[in-house]
Amino acid sequence: MTAHVIDGRALARKVAEEVKAGMAALPRAPGLAVILAGDDPASHVYVNSKVKLAREVGFVSELVRLPADVTEEQVLAEVAKLNARDEIDGILVQLPLPGAINTLRVMAAIDPAKDVDGLHALNAGLLSQGAERGLIPCTPLGCMKIIQSIVPDLTGSHAVVIGSSNIVGKPMAALLLEARATVTMTHIHTRDTRFVCRGADILVSAVGKPGLVRGDWIKPRAVVIDVGTTRVPKPEGGHRIVGDVAFDEAKDIAGAITPVPGGVGPMTIACLMENTLKAARFRLAAAGRVIPGVAALQ
Ligand SMILES: Nc1nc2c(c(=O)[nH]1)N[C@@H](CN(C=O)c1ccc(C(=O)N[C@@H](CCC(=O)O)C(=O)O)cc1)CN2
Numbered sequence: 001m002t003a004h005v006i007d008g009r010a011l012a013r014k015v016a017e018e019v020k021a022g023m024a025a026l027p028r029a030p031g032l033a034v035i036l037a038g039d040d041p042a043s044h045v046y047v048n049s050k051v052k053l054a055r056e057v058g059f060v061s062e063l064v065r066l067p068a069d070v071t072e073e074q075v076l077a078e079v080a081k082l083n084a085r086d087e088i089d090g091i092l093v094q095l096p097l098p099g100a101i102n103t104l105r106v107m108a109a110i111d112p113a114k115d116v117d118g119l120h121a122l123n124a125g126l127l128s129q130g131a132e133r134g135l136i137p138c139t140p141l142g143c144m145k146i147i148q149s150i151v152p153d154l155t156g157s158h159a160v161v162i163g164s165s166n167i168v169g170k171p172m173a174a175l176l177l178e179a180r181a182t183v184t185m186t187h188i189h190t191r192d193t194r195f196v197c198r199g200a201d202i203l204v205s206a207v208g209k210p211g212l213v214r215g216d217w218i219k220p221r222a223v224v225i226d227v228g229t230t231r232v233p234k235p236e237g238g239h240r241i242v243g244d245v246a247f248d249e250a251k252d253i254a255g256a257i258t259p260v261p262g263g264v265g266p267m268t269i270a271c272l273m274e275n276t277l278k279a280a281r282f283r284l285a286a287a288g289r290v291i292p293g294v295a296a297l298q
Helices: 008-025 041-057 072-084 103-109 121-128 138-150 169-178 193-197 264-286
Strands: 031-037 060-066 090-093 158-162 182-186 202-205 223-226 230-233 239-242
Touching: 008 041, 008 138, 008 264, 031 041, 031 072, 031 264, 041 060, 041 264, 060 072, 072 090, 072 103, 090 264, 121 169, 138 169, 138 202, 138 223, 138 264, 158 169, 158 193, 169 182, 169 202, 182 193
Parallel strands: 031 060, 031 090, 158 182, 158 202, 202 223
Antiparallel strands: 230 239
16 A cells, blocks of 8 residues: 655645734734855755745744855854844754854854754753753654654654754654654664664654665554755756655555655744744743743743
C-alpha cells in the first residue's frame, strides 16, 4: 500500500488561521523583526516567506538587511536595538550567518522572551525540562504537529531522529521524549544508522543529505518526516528542492510521509507565527495587560 502523503501546506494554513484567531484577544498586533545578513539565495526565499506570512496574519513585520561582510559586533548591535523596542515581540536572525560570526553568541544576545526561534540557551533549557512557557524552535515544533496529526498519542512509540543539530535534531528529540516516545538519536558517528532506523515507528531525518534514507531503512507503516531541503541544480538551469528521504522508495513502505517541498518547510514558517503570537501574549501579560489564558510570569 502507498503511504499517506502528508500535506504540510494545508496544516500550515490551519496553524496560520489559528494564529489569526488568537490575535483577537490582544490589545495590539504582535511585532516580528527578521535579521538577514548576506546574500544566500535560499535564506532570501525563506525570509521573504516569513515576512509575507507575518503580514498576512496581521503582524507588524520588519526586515533588517545586513551586508555579507557584516561583523559580529554589527549584528549584535542590531539585536540590541530590537531587544530595546517594546513593540517588537519576536526577533529572528536567519541562519546560517555569513563569515566567522559566532551563531551561539548572537543567539545568546537575543532577549529570551523575544527568541521566536527558540535557540537561546534559556529556551533550550526550558524545553529540556519540559516547561511549557519556553519558545520552541519552529521546525521541530512543526514536525511535532505533523506527527501528532497522524499519531495523536506517541506513548511508547520508538522515534528515531537522524541528525543532532541545535536547531532541529536536539529539540526534536526533546519534544518526542516529552510526548512519551522512546527516542534514539543518530549522528555522523553512529555505526549502523540503517539498523537503528529500521526499528523506528517515527523517523525524522534532519541532515541535508539528499537520498540518505533509503526504502530499506524504513519500518513498514512508519511515519517518516523529511526535514531535509537541499537545492540541487537542474541541468537546464534553476534548481529543485530535494529531501533526505528517497521518496519513491519510501512511499511504498511508510504509512505516512512528508513530501519535499510541501511538507515540513511550510510548517516551519507557520510555527514562527505561532511563536511570535506566544511571545507577544507572554510579553503583554508580563507588562500587566490581562491576556485571556496567560498568567503573568513569575
Ligand atoms: N533562524 C533560522 N534560520 C533557519 C531556520 C530556522 O528555523 N530559523 N531553518 C532553516 C531554513 N528555513 C527557515 O528559516 C526554512 C526552510 C525551508 C522552508 C520551506 O518552506 N521550504 C519549502 C521550499 C521552499 C523553496 O522553494 O526553497 C518547502 O519545503 O516546501 C521554510 C523555511 C535554516 N535556517
